[in-house]
Amino acid sequence: MAEAETKYQQPDDKGHFGVYGGLFVAETLMEPLTELRLAYEKYMVDKDFLAELDWELQNYVGRPSPLYLAERWSRELGGAKIYLKREDLNHTGAHKINNTVGQALLAKRMGKTRIIAETGAGQHGVATATVCARLGLECIVYMGQVDIERQAANVYRMKLLGAKVVPVTAGSATLKDALNEAMRDWVTNIDDTFYIIGTVAGPHPYPAMVRDFQTIIGREARDQIQQHEGRLPNALVACVGGGSNAIGLFHPFIDDKDVAIYGVEAAGDGIETGNHAAPLCAGKPGVLHGNRTYLIEDNDGQIIETHSISAGLDYPGVGPEHAWLKDIGRAEYVAISDTEALQAFHDLTKIEGIIPALESSHALGYAAKLAPTMDKDKIIIVNLSGRGDKDIHTVATLEGINV
Amino acid sequence: MSRNDMNRIATRFELRAKEGRKLLIPYFTAGDPKPENAVPMMHAMVEAGADLIELGVPFSDPMAEGPVIQKAMERALEHHVSLKDVMEMVAEFRQKDTETPVILMGYLNPVEIMGYQEFAQSASKAGVDGILTVDIPPEEASDYVKAMKNEGIDRIFLISPTTTEQRIKAINDASGGFLYYVSLKGVTGAGHLDINAVQDRVSTIRSLTDLPVGVGFGIKDAESAASIANVADAVVVGSAIVKRIEENLDSADNAMKAVCELLTEMRQALDS
Ligand SMILES: Cc1ncc(COP(=O)(O)O)c(C=O)c1O
Numbered sequence: 220m221a222e223a224e225t226k227y228q229q230p231d232d233k234g235h236f237g238v239y240g241g242l243f244v245a246e247t248l249m250e251p252l253t254e255l256r257l258a259y260e261k262y263m264v265d266k267d268f269l270a271e272l273d274w275e276l277q278n279y280v281g282r283p284s285p286l287y288l289a290e291r292w293s294r295e296l297g298g299a300k301i302y303l304k305r306e307d308l309n310h311t312g313a314h315k316i317n318n319t320v321g322q323a324l325l326a327k328r329m330g331k332t333r334i335i336a337e338t339g340a341g342q343h344g345v346a347t348a349t350v351c352a353r354l355g356l357e358c359i360v361y362m363g364q365v366d367i368e369r370q371a372a373n374v375y376r377m378k379l380l381g382a383k384v385v386p387v388t389a390g391s392a393t394l395k396d397a398l399n400e401a402m403r404d405w406v407t408n409i410d411d412t413f414y415i416i417g418t419v420a421g422p423h424p425y426p427a428m429v430r431d432f433q434t435i436i437g438r439e440a441r442d443q444i445q446q447h448e449g450r451l452p453n454a455l456v457a458c459v460g461g462g463s464n465a466i467g468l469f470h471p472f473i474d475d476k477d478v479a480i481y482g483v484e485a486a487g488d489g490i491e492t493g494n495h496a497a498p499l500c501a502g503k504p505g506v507l508h509g510n511r512t513y514l515i516e517d518n519d520g521q522i523i524e525t526h527s528i529s530a531g532l533d534y535p536g537v538g539p540e541h542a543w544l545k546d547i548g549r550a551e552y553v554a555i556s557d558t559e560a561l562q563a564f565h566d567l568t569k570i571e572g573i574i575p576a577l578e579s580s581h582a583l584g585y586a587a588k589l590a591p592t593m594d595k596d597k598i599i600i601v602n603l604s605g606r607g608d609k610d611i612h613t614v615a616t617l618e619g620i621n622v
Numbered sequence: 623m624s625r626n627d628m629n630r631i632a633t634r635f636e637l638r639a640k641e642g643r644k645l646l647i648p649y650f651t652a653g654d655p656k657p658e659n660a661v662p663m664m665h666a667m668v669e670a671g672a673d674l675i676e677l678g679v680p681f682s683d684p685m686a687e688g689p690v691i692q693k694a695m696e697r698a699l700e701h702h703v704s705l706k707d708v709m710e711m712v713a714e715f716r717q718k719d720t721e722t723p724v725i726l727m728g729y730l731n732p733v734e735i736m737g738y739q740e741f742a743q744s745a746s747k748a749g750v751d752g753i754l755t756v757d758i759p760p761e762e763a764s765d766y767v768k769a770m771k772n773e774g775i776d777r778i779f780l781i782s783p784t785t786t787e788q789r790i791k792a793i794n795d796a797s798g799g800f801l802y803y804v805s806l807k808g809v810t811g812a813g814h815l816d817i818n819a820v821q822d823r824v825s826t827i828r829s830l831t832d833l834p835v836g837v838g839f840g841i842k843d844a845e846s847a848a849s850i851a852n853v854a855d856a857v858v859v860g861s862a863i864v865k866r867i868e869e870n871l872d873s874a875d876n877a878m879k880a881v882c883e884l885l886t887e888m889r890q891a892l893d894s
Contacts, residue, residue: 233761241762242759242761242762243730243757243758243759243762244685244757244759245685245686245756245757245780245782246759246779246780246781246782246784246785246793246804247780247782247783247784247804247807247808249759249782249784249785249789250782250784250785250786251784389689389692389696390682390683390692390696395683396683399683399684399685402685403685403686403687403688403809406686406807406808406809407807407808407809407812407813408807409784409807410807505731505734505735506729506730506731506734506757507683507731508683508685509757511734514731516731516735518735519702519704519705519706519732519735520681520705520731520732520733520734520735520736521681521682521699521704521731521732522682522683522731
């Protein structure tokens, strides 16, 4: 059979994924973004840099993360075999650190001494503060006032790690506003500051760069499933907030047309209620935070507040590459409600002894629907993007328990 | 006159250049604190010496604004002031004032959602003369520029302390009306001005363009306005005005009075 199909290669040299992505920022940021793009292009093919990154990922993050067959849970669901990519076992408990290690090493090479970041759930903030402590870099984390209140433990973790957490009260005082504030800081301090964005959003080169730091997830999973099963999986499932853990798993499989790809957004109270965080399922294209992508917005183009039980999915935009994968039909995007995610949270905890993050529980919730529709010899890989220790307060409160 | 046959922005710059005077360009956010305050405020500004009005279009995520203008946008958004509403304000202003140029300043998404062409047509019909969209660099703007040009809407782009000469040329090619130099690295309302640095940059910009050059960000009072006017064709004042509106939220009259006082002082300083 002739394999004439061209390989997937995105974005173009201006950062466009089809009509999405690009570079939509205020003029002052154009130069620092060019400087960043040149450094990223240089170091991503630099042997020395890649060796340093590899060493950190193995010895500091604890990679490779296992690919674990959830045998009891699969049997219970009565369909496909479910493997979990255990990003929850990374240092700091989520996939976020793959990216912060990469960007912090890049910052060091660029001679930047001051690191800023935005955070929602606090996972990216903790991962950034951790790496900054490790490398002796100054760290400032912007966090919405609302998120500070619902993620108190992570705020304290960041402070212990020596970071300064700056509350953001503008707008809805959540993740999107923290990102705005980090951009404002960057515009003011471009000479010595490196902005570590936590997901595959933002202006070019961030969506491509963060993806490249996260594809370690998919590259490992590809090798591991070959070792376990001698073949590729039938389906991949990952939750989508900004979309970094998802693209990290998906990207190395995009040219494998027989592997189905499912991105799971947060349906919150249900898509029909309007209280959700599912731009790909229920939003429309627009421009926010430096790129063109699907957004949750009103008819005037104002961004609307989102809702999800998991702070890490509570974002009105999504990485532009997911917008493109949706439009070309390579990936399917679905949504799982708060209730369905909570059910999956409890099931995995009781049946496998693994407490998943509420974000990851959305992926699990969809896998629980998908697996029973597939034969027992089929294989699903779910990205278990983080551990749920950070969420036990949220879950306990919902159940009327005081921890 | 349908379409902007008479280009108000060019006309005003030419007139002032002939007189040897500099343009005073005040900014405020349309609908702050209430939609009905906007048109009277525009007329009052003209009365106090404004040459061109930069009308801010409220946006939920104003990434380039400091706290003062952020809050102004939040106040306007409490009344759901939309891009369409802002154009209606300009149309109302035009019933009494057909000479003072008006440009809209805002973010891309509201324009994107309306559609570039539809926006350009409605804006032209309303009597809008130009548009400044903070988050669209010329590299992404070819459709946008085409749509605006077709309807005679001038494109104003920002040039920053970090813009390279090569990009100044590209910005100049996409622009109409005037070039807007951002005098500092930072958000609106920030820090203090380095006049010498501004002077160096403006002369570089002048060597690369035939358009007039305005300077904004960080101009707070008559004194800083006058020193900027020594090097630029126009002085843009934003946060200092919005601050006066913020200090008089309970009285539209007092807000207008406070804003006009500032503009009058600045006008005198520019003309003396
Ligand atoms: C464990 C975990 N998974 C997923 C996400 C969502 O981010 P992304 O879609 O970029 O992977 C977060 C964000 O905080 C997270 O903490």
